[in-house]
Amino acid sequence: MLRRSLIQAAALCGALPLPAIAQESGDIVVAQIGPFTVLPAPDPKELNEGLVAAFDELNGKGGINGRKVQLLKLDDTYSFDGFKARLDEVMARKPVALLAPLGSATLKGLLESKLLDSTDITILNAVPGAGVLRDPGHPKFFHIRAGDAQQIQKIVSHARALSIKSMGVMYQDLPIGSSGLASAKAAASADGGGLQIVEAKAGTDPAAIQQAAKALATAAPQSALVVGAPKFVADSIAALRAAGVSQMIFTLSYLPGSALLKAAGPGARGVGIAQTYPNPAGVSLPLQRAFRAAMQAKHPGIAAPTSFHMEGYVTARVFAEAARRAKPLTPGGLAESLRRMGEVDLGGFRVNFSKGNVGSSWVDIAVVNAEGKLVY
Numbered sequence: 001m002l003r004r005s006l007i008q009a010a011a012l013c014g015a016l017p018l019p020a021i022a023q024e025s026g027d028i029v030v031a032q033i034g035p036f037t038v039l040p041a042p043d044p045k046e047l048n049e050g051l052v053a054a055f056d057e058l059n060g061k062g063g064i065n066g067r068k069v070q071l072l073k074l075d076d077t078y079s080f081d082g083f084k085a086r087l088d089e090v091m092a093r094k095p096v097a098l099l100a101p102l103g104s105a106t107l108k109g110l111l112e113s114k115l116l117d118s119t120d121i122t123i124l125n126a127v128p129g130a131g132v133l134r135d136p137g138h139p140k141f142f143h144i145r146a147g148d149a150q151q152i153q154k155i156v157s158h159a160r161a162l163s164i165k166s167m168g169v170m171y172q173d174l175p176i177g178s179s180g181l182a183s184a185k186a187a188a189s190a191d192g193g194g195l196q197i198v199e200a201k202a203g204t205d206p207a208a209i210q211q212a213a214k215a216l217a218t219a220a221p222q223s224a225l226v227v228g229a230p231k232f233v234a235d236s237i238a239a240l241r242a243a244g245v246s247q248m249i250f251t252l253s254y255l256p257g258s259a260l261l262k263a264a265g266p267g268a269r270g271v272g273i274a275q276t277y278p279n280p281a282g283v284s285l286p287l288q289r290a291f292r293a294a295m296q297a298k299h300p301g302i303a304a305p306t307s308f309h310m311e312g313y314v315t316a317r318v319f320a321e322a323a324r325r326a327k328p329l330t331p332g333g334l335a336e337s338l339r340r341m342g343e344v345d346l347g348g349f350r351v352n353f354s355k356g357n358v359g360s361s362w363v364d365i366a367v368v369n370a371e372g373k374l375v376y
Contacts, residue, residue, distance in 0.1 A: 028063070028323065029095045031094035033086045034102045041230035043127070043254065043308050047100045048073055050305075050312020053291075053298040064323045069316075071099075073114035080109030087119065088309055095121065096323070096334055100315050102127045104176040104229075116140045119199040122331040124263070124338075125315040129276075130179040134358060140331070142338055143258040143358045144318055144351060145311065148176065148252055149183040152225070155250045156187035156195060158272070159223050164248070168221035170212055170236050172228025173201055180227030180252070196221070204232055206239075213239035222285045223248045234263035240291040241267030248272060250365075256306050261372030268368045275364045278349055280310040280375045286347030287314075304373075317346050318359070 032051060034044035041094050051071055059068045072090055076082035083106045087098075098121055101107065107126050110116065116123070122140050126133060129147035137143075138224035159167060164369065169184045171177035183198055188195040198219045202212035213236060216224060223243060233255045240249060241264055250272045260268040281304065282288040293323045295305045302309070321344050323329055338359075343352040351359040366374035 009273040014142075021150055027068050028329065029070050029072065029093050030097050030099055030319065031072040031074065031090045031093070031095045032099050032101070033074045033076050033083055033090065034100065035074070035106075036075040038078040039103070039229075039231075041254075041259065042256065042306075043230060044100075044102050046256075046284050046306050046308035047102070047127070047312040047315075049302070050291075050295075050309040050314075051099060051316045052125055052310070052312075054296040054313045054316030054320075056298045057294040058320055064320055064329075069320075069323075076101075076103075076106065076178065078103055078106070080106045080113075083105075083110065084113075084115065087115070087121075091119065091121070096329060096331055097121065097319060098123045098129060099319060100125050100312060104128050104133065104174055104179075105271060107133050108175045111138060111141070120331050122335045122338075124319055125311070127311075128141060128176050128252070130176045131183060132175045132179045137357055140335060140355070141357060142335070142353060144315060144360055145253070145276040146361050146363045147358060148180055148227070149186070150361055151252050151276065151363050152180060152183040152227075153187045153190075154365060155272070155274055156227060158365055159248075159250075160191075162196060162223075162248070164222045165194065166198060166221040166223070168200060168216040168219060168224040168245075170200045170202060170224060170226045170240065172214055172232045173203055174228060176230075177201070177228045180225075184225055184227075201235065204229075204235075206235070209235050209239045210243070212236070213243040213245070216240065217243035217245050221247070223250065225249075226251045231263075234260050237271060238264035238267055240319070250274070253307065256308070256365075257368040257374045258304075258306075258372045260368055266370070269370050271368045272365045273368065274376065275307060275366050275374070276360070276362060277307055277310045277314060278362075278364075279304045279366070279374070280307055281373075282376070285349070286346075288348050290347060307374075314346060314349065314351075318344070321346075 074086040125144040200212040322337040326333040
């Protein structure tokens with residue numbers, strides 16, 4: 001009888017891999033690996049603050065099926081080598097998911113190295129949304145935010161509505177930049193064309209940025225689009241204004257209005273920034289009210305939460321919805337749950353992974369005012 005009991009116990013254990021057993025008891029471990037140093041932008045810090053606010057709110061209500069969520073935070077120093085080293089460290093804790101990793105070169109390295117093929121992890125909401133990171137992407141790579149291509153399509157459509165006939169594209173020599181240029185050309189040629197694209201590539205040193213800005217100013221397009229990392233975008237918009245470009249300037253959702261105001265001063269006013277989440281200062285949607293309450297409770301010193309705070313908060317909420325439904329709650333179980341849970345309404349913002357690994361196509365354009373705030 002003892003031998004039969006041992007065999008039965010071994011069979012039960014064999015039905016559930018050991019990592020899954022560890023992940024089904026105690027705290028649910030998730031991790032954020034990001035450029036908390038080196039990258040001169042607040043994005044990873046604000047994403048983390050949004051994640052922390054959501055998980056603090058969640059844990060205060062009993063967690064997920066009675067289990068608390070523990071968020072690990074690791075610095076990759078804005079490099080793929082740093083990311084890989086931190087991933088090796090964090091895997092010893094058996095995390096269910098990586099949340100909101102950031103950096104186009106780092107994420108491109110992650111895909112090209114095929115690291116995800118040998119690592120038991122699911123990634124939720126990588127930033128940025130460059131096309132090279134999504135097409136073909138990876139089955140373990142889930143994106144909540146609308147991609148760069150969708151943001152640029154919205155910008156081009158908006159420009160057409162304003163009867164703009166030409167657009168200068170100033171882009172950084174990075175995957176996010178070159179992919180953005182390709183998306184701008186595709187959007188401009190769609191629906192019968194009618195929008196001329198004038199391109200200018202630049203590095204990150206001030207001389208290169210100023211030279212590209214002067215070249216676009218000389219070409220005199222009726223509008224401009226700047227694509228790249230946040231600091232590049234802010235410096236480029238400042239250079240375009242200094243070069244005499246007074247026309248409408250657009251950029252993607254990675255640059256906060258306050259950071260642009262700091263870099264470009266009065267030149268920030270009137271810049272259109274694509275947004276992939278509802279206004280963090282709004283109160284009309286249930287999501288907005290819940291977000292503001294969670295941020296106030298956890299971070300009372302943050303007077304004006306940003307879109308990156310909102311993004312971190314939404315990422316945690318989406319994770320929680322999928323984790324509640326996952327059987328078992330393992331990386332693979334989480335990925336399957338994301339695909340099967342269908343459309344989820346978080347209170348005015350909907351996410352749906354049933355047709356692919358991009359959950360939202362929501363895009364709006366906000367305009368920076370004289371105080372650096374976004375007007376929707």
